[in-house]
Amino acid sequence: MTDVLIIGAGVVGGLLARELSLYELSVALVEKEDDVAMGATRANSAIVHAGFDAKEGSLKALLNVKGSEMMEQTAKELGVPYKRNGSIVVGFSEEDRAHLEELLARGVKNGVKGLAILDREELLKVEPGIGDTVTCALYAPTGAIVCPYDLAISAIGCAMDNGAELYVDFPVERIEAIDGGYRVYSGERVLEARTVINCAGVYADKIAAMVGDESFTVFARRGEYMLLDKECGGVCRTTVFRTPTKMGKGILVSPTVDGNLLLGPTAENIDDKGDTKTTPAGLASVARSANEQVKGIPGGKSITSFAGLRAVGSTGDFIINSPRAGFYNVAGIESPGLSASPAIATYVADMLRRDGVTLTPKAGATRVRESMHAFRHMTVEQKNEVIRRDPSYAKIVCRCEGVTEGEILAAIRTNPRPRDLDGVKRRTRAQMGRCQGGFCSPTVVELLAREMGVPFEAVTKSGGGSYINVGRTKGADAQ
Ligand SMILES: Cc1cc2nc3c(=O)[nH]c(=O)nc-3n(C[C@H](O)[C@H](O)[C@H](O)COP(=O)(O)OP(=O)(O)OC[C@H]3O[C@@H](n4cnc5c(N)ncnc54)[C@H](O)[C@@H]3O)c2cc1C
Structure with a gap:
């Protein structure tokens, strides 16, 4: 029987697997897709949020600020690109300014350092490219960017170096409570574990329901993006948000750690938890908003578009709990889940410790992994x-x-x-x-x-039936 089985190989499951692999525990990570980092971790804004958005006193606020503080070191250990480029939330009116003052006050309560409201003149020194109608902004110098899927891939690789096992193509379909743990089923494949941790993103409510926990639901909120050529990476230095609404942080314009320019995301609640298509209307709204925030975005230099699904939990906060002995939910991890992910890993490890799981450091286990980009x-x-x-x-x-x-x-x-x-x-x-x-x-x-x-x-493009070649057209074995 495995000591700990984690369901879902995104950045949250991945960093948790790494954390637990540092101890004398057998750790298994199961994933329904044919690769890791295939959920929200694959398609998001890649921002390490400073931590002024989340409501004070919430788990989101606590873990965002802590995770943001941990991220630089985590990225360094895992050889993942990270850059502290700072972020700004721009306002266009007096009403927006009042909202920015509220965000500032909330950020100060959450413990975010260095926040300031800037007038247009001061703002131009920080971000020369801001749009002509921007009047003010909240500046967060601790905002940063990171590569989210790199972080998950490297964390999972590190966990595997430390002995953790990864099972891909393992969609969990049923969980049965047994003496001293759980039996986890995926078709004909069965694994047993003393402790099961549910990190299944938009499907976390389905996994919780498998052990009889129907205390929350998770729905999908789609965000569409455009990615521009590296030629455009210098259009802005900081991550430029607009004043948030109840649907989220709104559309941003940001350089990526690899030097591209990212525009998006939209925010649309959808029924199908697998629907990651982009739409002409969605991309048009991204372009419209982005051009108000930042000047000189060459829209024709878009090289691809994509969409990600936020896992929006019904409680409004991260849902990290243990509804029954040996079973844990790490659910509703919408934004700022990436920023919070290193802190979520240590938070859950502490929960296990408190619940009596012995965490003895494992000789030779390491937090460090060589960079794939060396x-x-x-x-x-x-x-x-x-x-x-x-x-x-x-x-x-x-x-x-x-x-x-x-x-x-x-x-x-x-x-x-x-x-x-x-x-x-x-x-x-x-x-x-x-x-x-x-x-x-x-x-x-x-x-x-x-x-x-x-x-x-x-060979497929992305698993399943996504075949790309039917036969050779040239060479000895051409049909
Ligand atoms: C549009 C968008 C923008 C965002 N921007 C930011 C941002 O800038 N900064 C930030 O901090 N956060 C951001 N987030 C949030 C962040 O991306 C997520 O919080 C984070 O990626 C969640 O990671 P996760 O591992 O919990 O989920 P996921 O990456 O979704 O991983 C869950 C995994 O579980 C697997 N799974 C599901 N069901 C099963 C099953 N039955 N059996 C086995 N495996 C299963 C899935 O295939 C998936 O791989 C954004 C999210 C989106 C969608």
């Missing part, structure tokens, strides 16, 4: 040394992002292993540039097929 940041001399040892690092596969064959092979061979094109993309950035894989995806398919020992027709 090659990109090396000096020419260092790169030459790597290429001398492994010539596959001399072959550029993705021209847009400058990703080498050596990096792709290393990603395919490293836990948690990618099994499709999008998995390689999230780990290496190959196919993430201007041409969106038009040039490099055939080579990535060949590398995946070779490494996995499958025919190239069997």
Whole structure:
């Protein structure tokens, strides 16, 4: 019987798995998709919020501020890009200014440092690109950006290095209470665990209901985005929000840690918890709002669009509780869930400790993981040394992002292993540039097929039936 089984391999389940893998515990992480970081963690704004939004006294506020303080160190340990670029919430009217004053007061109560209201003149020094009709802003110098899926992938890899086991393609369908724990079913596959932790994102209410806990529901609120070419990454330095509404923090304009420009998200409550399509109306509203906040956004430089689903819980706060012995909910983790994720991990570990789970530090376990992006940041001399040892690092596969064959092979061979094109993309950035894989995806398919020992027709874009090739058109085995 496993000591702890975590359901859901997003950033929350992933960082929790890493935290628990530091102790003398057997840890299993199960995920319904064919890869990790496939839920909200894959598609969000990537902002480490300073912590002025959440209502004072709430778990969201507590864990946001703590998580934001922990994030830089966490990202460093896991070799994940992080940048403290600061954030601003812009206002266009006296009414907005009053709202910003409220956010400032709330932020001060939450313990956020360095907050200030800026007039237009002061604001221009912080963010020269702000829109012509912006009159004031709340400035949060501790706001930051990070790569969310990198964080989850690296945390899960770290947990696996420490001995945790990952089961993908494991949609939990039933949970049965047994003597001393739970039996967790996915089709024919069954795992037993003393403790089960529900980190299943938008489906967390369904998992809780499997043990008879119907005390909350979770619904999906879709957010659509546009991602602009790296050429546009310098349009603004800070993350530029507008004054929030009851539907959320509104549309933002932000550089990403990789140098692109991100616009979005919309906020639309939807019934289908799997519906991540983008819509012309949604993207048009993103462009409209973004252009009011920041000047000179070259809309024609959009290279892709995508949508993510916020897991909005019925209580209005994060739902972190234990409705029955040995079963824990970590549910309703909508924004600022990414920012809070390192703090959620330690908070839940403390809950387990309080409930009698023995947490003895494991000899040799580590919080640290080598960066997957090290090659990109090396000096020419260092790169030459790597290429001398492994010539596959001399072959550029993705021209847009400058990703080498050596990096792709290393990603395919490293836990948690990618099994499709999008998995390689999230780990290496190959196919993430201007041409969106038009040039490099055939080579990535060949590398995946070779490494996995499958025919190239069997490689998918993103698991399931997302096949991309039906047969060869050239070469000896062409049909
Ligand atoms: C549009 C949008 C913008 C956001 N912006 C920000 C931001 O800027 N800053 C911030 O701090 N937060 C932000 N968030 C919130 C943040 O993305 C989430 O809080 C965070 O990613 C939640 O992580 P998670 O691991 O709980 O959930 P997820 O990443 O959704 O992971 C849950 C996992 O559980 C799996 N799962 C579900 N059901 C089952 C099952 N039956 N069996 C097995 N596995 C299952 C899913 O496949 C999924 O992989 C945003 C969210 C969205 C959608």
